[in-house]
Amino acid sequence: MRAATPSFIAEFLLRTNAVDERVLAVRFEAAHHIYNACLGEALRRLDLMRQSKDWQSARAMLKGKQRTALFKATMLRFGFFSASVQKHAEACRDACWIGQHLGSHDTQTTSLRAFKAVQMHAFGKRGRPRFKGKNRLHSIEGKGDAVIRLRWQDDRPIMLWDGLALPLKLDPCDRDGWQRQALSCRTKYVRVLRRSVRGKTRWYAQLVQEGLAPRKERLPVGAGIVGLDLGPSTIAAVSDTDATLEPFCPGVADMDRVIRRLQRAMDRSRRATNPDAFNADGTYRRGARIAVRSRRYRVLAAKKAEVERCLAAERKRAHGELANRVLAQGNTIKTEKVSYRSFQRNFGRSVKRRAPSLFVSILKRKAASAGASVVEFATRTTRLSQVSHDTGECVKKPLSQRWHVLADGSRVQRDLYSAWLARFVEQDRLDAFQCALHWAAAEPLLKRAASSFNQSASGAGFALPHVRPGNRGGVGADRPLQGEGRWTEAADAVAQAGAAERSGTDTPRTPGVSYGEVQRTWRDYLC
Structure with missing residues (x-):
């Protein structure tokens, strides 16, 4: 062979x-x-x-x-x-x-x-x-x-x-x-x-x-360990010097309502042109064939296919960009080996829109090409979303509880905490000694990342070597910004507040640009 x-x-x-x-x-x-x-x-x-x-x-x-x-x-x-x-x-x-x-x-x-x-x-x-x-x-x-x-x-x-x-x-x-x-x-x-x-x-x-x-162009790969916590709608990543919590694939617009209206219109057209294929109560007659597809039906099907194609293209682009940003922070990425079938059963719409399994596949491929590695560990032996590193106890939390409370009463965002714990997993076991050793330095980093949901704690965010600030509609440190000359850093507000606190003055903070600016959708195109 x-x-x-x-x-x-x-x-x-x-x-x-x-x-x-x-x-x-x-x-x-x-x-x-x-x-x-x-x-x-x-x-x-x-x-x-x-x-x-x-x-x-x-x-x-x-x-x-x-x-x-x-x-x-x-x-x-x-x-x-x-x-x-x-x-x-x-x-x-x-x-x-x-x-x-x-x-x-x-x-x-x-x-x-x-x-x-x-x-x-x-x-x-x-x-x-x-x-x-x-x-x-x-x-x-x-x-x-x-x-x-x-x-x-x-x-x-x-x-x-x-x-x-x-x-x-x-x-x-x-x-x-x-x-x-x-x-x-x-x-x-x-x-x-x-x-x-x-x-x-x-x-x-x-x-x-x-x-x-x-x-x-050569993809810059950082040095160190990056902990990753991938959810159906958010993603958290923590390295030695940075922590971020942001929406997962925010550029993929929510087109469920548009797709549902197209599907309903297609169903009405199909029923009108194939009355023999349905019973009197509207149910499908078993064994019947949908033989007639009108011109209107084909136009609606083409519109729906175009929407799905645009969503898939934007999803793939966002996955590649996010994988580059993660690899720029470290050459060893540790994450849980989650069940994506369970994700599909419990969060079907979100998984359809964002495809977390596809992101992990792209991340593995890019890491292998750049000489990095992606380590997946078992969830049954680690249980990062339930464990507390200071006491070692495992307490199951409902999905609605987004904050983890430590023994001393301090709180930390649940996804960021799981991503930070993932950095200290060795051979499917959590090293509690290393967690206690590094917690003092990581606590303020995680709290700053949680204070502003989609802004990075260090202000620099995940590096984007392939994007330059001069490009119109480029990608900033955290999320896309529309327009030229509106590039800001997440650390500006943090630095100003810290300087005011150290100096004892009441210097007002400069208002920044909103990172949650709504992107253009294809609704006008479909109409």
Whole structure:
């Protein structure tokens, strides 16, 4: 087997005309049929395999080599492996019109995708996969550099795919050189994507390149340990010299009401054009098909998809920015390994809007690329939201109680306290001695951070090396500020108050700019 090498993705927009788009749409429709055929066949074989006596006998055995061998023999007997499903896909392709539009490698990668979905379901790692509807398959992968490949003509990259020659749309400036460095790496394989942007279909080429992704500018990584407490709507981070508590992804606007109104309008349109699919009491008639989708319904669906796309783009941008700010404070980030499924059950709307699991994944990827590390520890043995470092007692608090009371009567914000305790967790155990040793220096830092909710205690906030104050609408130390020349530091008010207290005067504080300024939403765009 080949040695595994690191990979990164370089995505480029394709230059297409009406004829190219028609050919691509037909090929994606053909791959959609292959995917559904392979998915149905793999599910059928899985159900038959689970009903067999050998499978039931293997399940009753203790874990060991004999049990594994019996499982493997049963899967081979029922043809539940990738090569057998690929042969089924090739037989389906050659038996109909699909063979005129898809090659052998395209069929194999599509069938392998369907088989892996069923395989993950068989292992209990995912739910039962669903069949894809029309225009619901959004990507087709090449296999190596065989069918979908990248070639250069007149110093311009062109994607070739079975008679199609689609040039890549490049940035003519490429000031940071990222594009040139990415294209100089070896291409492992190419993936073709279909996306809907502002109601129009756009086609992209994702080049899976060999090596590490080139950096636009080196990400500065601090030294030290950062404790992180990630909640469904807030995030707290504490390092040696800084502490901050701020809303999690505040730039992602609350569009639940807009999405709900669009969904209700879509449902009314669907009921009006498909009356036979619903009973007299308004419930859905089981087994009926929604066959008619009016023009109004398609317009509403496109608006809803555009809102979701904008939210996803802003969420991903905010996650990357926040990950950079966390890494700028330390090279070891410690956080609890929380159950994101529990988050979804208890805080469904907030998790849908902010996606904390995606943020942790981005943070791990950036940390690995920058030479840092993210350490996740168990919550059952630490219980940071319940424990008190001075007494060692664990008292369960309701979610509405946001302040932790120590033995001496002093109070500290609950999320900040958990983030600070995370810095002293070693091997899934809290080191109470280190907590007591550092508490005197950390107490005023945490109190200042809690006094102003989304402003950092030190005033500098998480460093943002990629943002400059001169940019219009840039990102400040804590949150985005709209307009030029309105950059302020959170330490100004703290420093003025401290200077007045030391001097014994009643110097009035200079009013600052509100960090909670409401951002523009897409409500006007939708209307």
